[in-house]
Amino acid sequence: MENDYNITGSTIKTLTEIWWRWDDPSAKAHLLEGCVECRFLVKNPYDNPGKLYSLEFSVDGGTTRYPATVLPDKGVGAAAFDLNAKIKQISVWWFAGYDLRIMRQFTGVKLYAKFCEELTGDQTEERSTTIDVDLRPTGHFTVISPRSNDRYFNLKFVSKQTVIPGVLHFKVEIDNVETFDSPDLHVLSTREAPLEWLCDGGAFPEEGVQSNTSHIIEFNTALLGSLVEGDYYYRITADFDQFYPVITYPADGQVFVGETIDVTGKVIILDTLES
Amino acid sequence: MRSYKVEYFRQTGSKPDPDVDTKIYETTRTEENAGVDHIVTLALPYGQSLIYSRVTDNVGNVSRISNVRSLNRNGE
Secondary structure (H helix, E strand, C coil), rough: CCCCEECCCEEEEECCCCCCEEEEEEEEECCCCCCCCEEEEEEECCCCCCEEEEEEEECCCCCCCCEEEEEEEECCCCCEEECCCEEEEEEEEEEEHCCCCCCCCCCEEEEEEEEECCCCCCECCCEEEEEEEECCCCEEEEECCCCCCCCCCCCCEEECCCCCCCCCEEEEEEEEECCCCCCCCCCECCCCCCHEEEECCCCCCCCCCCCCCEEEEEEEEHHHHHHHCCCCEEECCCCCCCEEEEEEECCCCCCCCCCCCEEEEEEECCCCCCC | CCCCEEEEEEEEECCCCCCEEEEEEEEEECCCCCCCCCCEEEEEECCCEEEEEEEEECCCECCCCCCCEEEEECCC
């Protein structure tokens, strides 16, 4: 941008000569790392190094901004980088999986960036871009069986480790049409009926399976064998919990006298960076 | 700093539904104190009551619903 000298009393404010814009495309998702690579084009005619001054995000059209967690060891991170009159392409990796979590699909995430001179700290103007972020653990399964879609199949698959810690529940849809919307659709869920499932050969945990390692998941009921003969399609999706509430008191079925009771609860968090 | 909105509901239908059921308490927690037990006082109707809770974080992720607790009130 052009230099901008504003003289107010004895103070001279000098803006940087650094020019930059978001590259096209402005970002690339790296699903397995839970990151979004933000891409910029930057130059500075005075050969002074620059660095990222700030990277923030907002979601769902909201006005609240949150600081974006930048990975120090990918792209330029928060470190200074050399600049000259030639346009330079740089990238900054946003740890979106940590900041947004990976529980749902985010559409219209707005990213705001600003650079500055390393030596003087003079800042550029702020520019934004809007991207979609979907880091949900879909398609991260290796199906062991069935090998064909006949009516005698059983269902067994391996769930893979996720980039952010949490617990996983699974949903399997079985239907005789590829669109999974026929009246014959069967929806099998570990959340709804955990007793019908096995995890690593044992009982399926009620709270879900830890996602910091892979597991062999098996559906263990007579339903599949009872399906009428024909071709079937199946689809596996994972529900991911990174936090959830627990009511610790009272116990189920307790009897109370009076009009009020004290309820004790807490929020369990599973995806802190230290985990 | 992440923050969480914790909602308590009284279930009135056959299945917990936050859009239908009566919200009876809402509190905000930060990441630092989210795991610490907190006490809320609920008004209990006569007869049997079902309560459950749900958490929403500051970027709009919604947790699963807690296990529903069935409570009985002796209406003396």
